[in-house]
Amino acid sequence: MATSTADFIDDKAILAALDEGKKRVSNHEAEEIIKKAALGDGLTLPEVAVLLNVEDKELIGEIFKTAMAVKRSIYGNRLVFFAPLYVSDFCINHCVYCGYGAGHKFNRRRLSMDEIKRETQILLEMGHKRIAMEAGEDPENCPIEYILDCIKAVYSVSVKNCNIRRINVNIASTTVEEFKMLHAAKIGTYILFQETYHRPTYAKMHPLGPKHDYDWHTTAFDRAMEGGIDDVGAGVLFGLYDHKYEMLGLLQHAQHLEKEYGVGPHTISVPRIRPASGINMTSFPYLVNDDEFKKLVAIIRLAVPYTGMIISTRESSDYRDEIIRLGISQLSGGSCTGVGGYYDEIKHVNDPKHPPQFKVNDERPLDEVIQSVCKAGFLPSFCTACYRHGRTGDRFMSLAKVGEIQNLCQPNAILTFKEYLEDFASPETKKIGEKVIQDYLKHIPNPKLQHKTEERLVKIHDGTRDLYF
Numbered sequence: 001m002a003t004s005t006a007d008f009i010d011d012k013a014i015l016a017a018l019d020e021g022k023k024r025v026s027n028h029e030a031e032e033i034i035k036k037a038a039l040g041d042g043l044t045l046p047e048v049a050v051l052l053n054v055e056d057k058e059l060i061g062e063i064f065k066t067a068m069a070v071k072r073s074i075y076g077n078r079l080v081f082f083a084p085l086y087v088s089d090f091c092i093n094h095c096v097y098c099g100y101g102a103g104h105k106f107n108r109r110r111l112s113m114d115e116i117k118r119e120t121q122i123l124l125e126m127g128h129k130r131i132a133m134e135a136g137e138d139p140e141n142c143p144i145e146y147i148l149d150c151i152k153a154v155y156s157v158s159v160k161n162c163n164i165r166r167i168n169v170n171i172a173s174t175t176v177e178e179f180k181m182l183h184a185a186k187i188g189t190y191i192l193f194q195e196t197y198h199r200p201t202y203a204k205m206h207p208l209g210p211k212h213d214y215d216w217h218t219t220a221f222d223r224a225m226e227g228g229i230d231d232v233g234a235g236v237l238f239g240l241y242d243h244k245y246e247m248l249g250l251l252q253h254a255q256h257l258e259k260e261y262g263v264g265p266h267t268i269s270v271p272r273i274r275p276a277s278g279i280n281m282t283s284f285p286y287l288v289n290d291d292e293f294k295k296l297v298a299i300i301r302l303a304v305p306y307t308g309m310i311i312s313t314r315e316s317s318d319y320r321d322e323i324i325r326l327g328i329s330q331l332s333g334g335s336c337t338g339v340g341g342y343y344d345e346i347k348h349v350n351d352p353k354h355p356p357q358f359k360v361n362d363e364r365p366l367d368e369v370i371q372s373v374c375k376a377g378f379l380p381s382f383c384t385a386c387y388r389h390g391r392t393g394d395r396f397m398s399l400a401k402v403g404e405i406q407n408l409c410q411p412n413a414i415l416t417f418k419e420y421l422e423d424f425a426s427p428e429t430k431k432i433g434e435k436v437i438q439d440y441l442k443h444i445p446n447p448k449l450q451h452k453t454e455e456r457l458v459k460i461h462d463g464t465r466d467l468y469f
Contacts, residue, residue: 002222002223002225003222004215005215006214006218006219008255009197009218009249009252010252013045014197014248014249014252017045017048017049018049018244020046020049021046021048021049021050021051021052021053022049024050025050025053025054027059029050030050030051030056030059031059033050033051034063034066037066037070037302037303037305038066038069040070040073040074040305041305042303042304043251047303048248048302048303049248051063051295051299051302052244052247052295052296052299053244054295063298063302064295064325066298066302067297067298067299067301067327068326068327070305070327071301071305071327071328071329074305074306075308075329075409076379076409076413077377077378078329078378078379078380078381078409078410078413079324079328079329079330079331079373079379079380079381080329080330080381080383080413081128081130081330081331081332081366081380081381081382082128082130082132082332083123083126083132083333083334083335083366084134084170084312084332084335084336085116085119085123085131085133085134085154086338086339086340087110087111087134087135087146087147087339088108088136088138088141088146088339089108089109089110089338089354090108090109090110090135090140090141090142091136091137091138091209092136092137092138092139092209093172093206093208093209093211094207094208094209095195095205095206095209096205096207096279096283097195097205097237097240097273097284098276098279098357098358099277099278099279099356099357100136100357101278102209103278104278106277106354109354110135110142110339111339111340113149113150113153115340116150116153116154117153117154117156118343120153120157120164122342122343122346123164123342124158124159124160124162124163124164125159126334126366127366127367127370127382127423127425128164128334128366128382129162129163129164129382129416130164130165130167130168130382130384131154131164131167131168132168132169132170132191132332133147133150133151133167133169133171134170134171134357135147135150135171136172137172137209137210144174144178144181144182147169147171148181148182151167151186151187154167155167155186160423160424162419162423165384166384167186167187167188168191169182169188169189169190169191170191170193171192172192172211173210173219173220173223174220174223175223176223176226176227177227178227179226182227183227183228187229188231188384189233190220190221190229190231190232190233191232191233191267191269192220192232192233192234192235193234193269193271194217194218194234194249194250194253195236195240196240196241196246196249197218197241197245197246197250197253198240198241198246199214201241202214218253221234221257221265225257225260225261231266232257232265232266233265233266233267233268233310234253234265234267234268234269235268235269235271236270236271237272238272238273238288238293238296239272239273239287239288240284240286242286243286243288243292243293243296247296247299247300251304253265254268264304264306264307265307266307267307267309267310267330268300268304268307268308268309268310269309269310269311270293270296270297270300270309270310270311271312271314272287272288272314272315273287274314274358274359275358275359276355276356276357276358276359277355277356294322294323294326297309297311297326297327297328298326300327301326302327308330309328309330310328310329310330310332311323311324311330311332313333313337313361313362313363314358314360314361315362316361316362317361317362317363317369317372321372321373321376325376331369333364333365333366333369333370334365334369335360335362336360337356337357337358338355338356338357339354340354341356367424367425370425370429370433371428371429371432374432374433379410379413379414379417379436379440380413380420380433380436381409381412381413381416381417382416382419382420383409383412383415383416410443411444411449413440414440414453414457415453415457415460417433417436417437418457418460418461419460421434421437422460437457441453441454441457
């Protein structure tokens with residue numbers, strides 16, 4: 001039976017660790033913790049607290065360098081791409097930071113199945129294979145049955161023999177029975193952001209609506225696990241409360257999942273609060289500046305080394321290019337954060353009656369983002385093989401924790417990137433991308449696997465491909 005009380009988030013332990021971290025912070029202490037982190041075994045709360053208090057620029061540089069080394073040892077230089085798909089902005093929660101909060105007056109909308117298929121087709125024509133389905137909480141206008149129909153509609157669409165191969169779902173905390181329904185619908189990861197782990201701040205940020213219940217919200221992953229979903233995605237909306245406290249709350253949550261279910265969060269997202277319709281940014285005294293945020297991202301990688309780390313288009317293009325060097329393994333591209341936003345963008349519709357959830361700061365099309373990460377030496381990936389082959393939950397983590405997952409993922413990344421280049425890339429991106437593929441092909445350590453990958457690359461080019469990845 002899943003726990004119903006979030007007592008695994010221990011306020012006293014967090015405050016004690018933060019206090020200890022301040023007392024212990026010294027160059028020698030921090031150096032030893034960074035050396036330990038380099039082994040990829042994670043960190044304790046007090047150790048994380050020490051690193052959060054480091055101010056020496058050389059040591060911060062070591063944190064950054066170590067974070068990238070740990071990410072590379074586990075996941076290689078791959079960057080997995082996805083896009084959000086907003087299907088409904090109906091919501092009965094009054095979250096004070098959200099442009100879709102129930103207190104805001106605008107023409108709310110949910111997509112029909114035909115509209116969802118149209119949005120999916122646009123995403124596929126960009127080259128996407130993986131989406132994060134987003135919806136507000138409204139049992140009347142957006143019940144679980146509607147979400148299940150949306151999932152079916154997305155999976156039904158095909159473009160150039162390509163389809164969405166993984167749907168991650170970001171919806172409100174729900175029951176074990178409904179999580180079982182989502183699992184049966186073949187979702188990938190269940191995503192839910194905690195927003196803030198600090199109980200008093202949580203109550204202030206969620207004054208009305210079912211999301212006001214801290215325990216119900218924070219124990220959602222426990223019910224998801226009981227419902228058969230063993231890949232869950234966590235996250236904090238940085239800027240609602242002290243980021244050092246939030247970091248330790250996030251780590252406690254990951255440790256709880258590891259202890260109870262043998263598997264921590266499959267992904268951790270790192271969004272910062274951003275301007276949105278009806279939101280006054282001066283109301284938030286804990287906004288995280290760029291330097292602190294970079295350090296925060298790197299420390300998350302060191303503290304929870306096995307997790308996939310996600311950066312969204314909330315951040316600017318130049319800043320995202322910096323952040324991906326600190327341990328990020330997944331990022332969105334070509335994103336729209338409004339219901340029906342992809343079609344509206346094509347038609348140049350900018351209707352203030354249908355605002356997005358928040359302002360996108362990286363407005364580059366996917367092809368341009370792909371080109372940028374290739375030039376930076378990364379390997380773009382659209383792979384979804386682990387989910388489709390049952391490498392989820394503890395089966396995925398057992399490979400990730402020993403660094404073996406990249407031996408499976410790198411060939412699949414090469415193949416899915418080749419697929420993108422053949423079907424959707426601009427001529428310039430294709431030219432740059434082909435060089436990246438050849439460079440990474442040389443570094444597949446197993447000669448037999450390298451040869452097999454080369455054969456499949458030829459099939460993709462010839463148009464005789466099968467779905468391998």
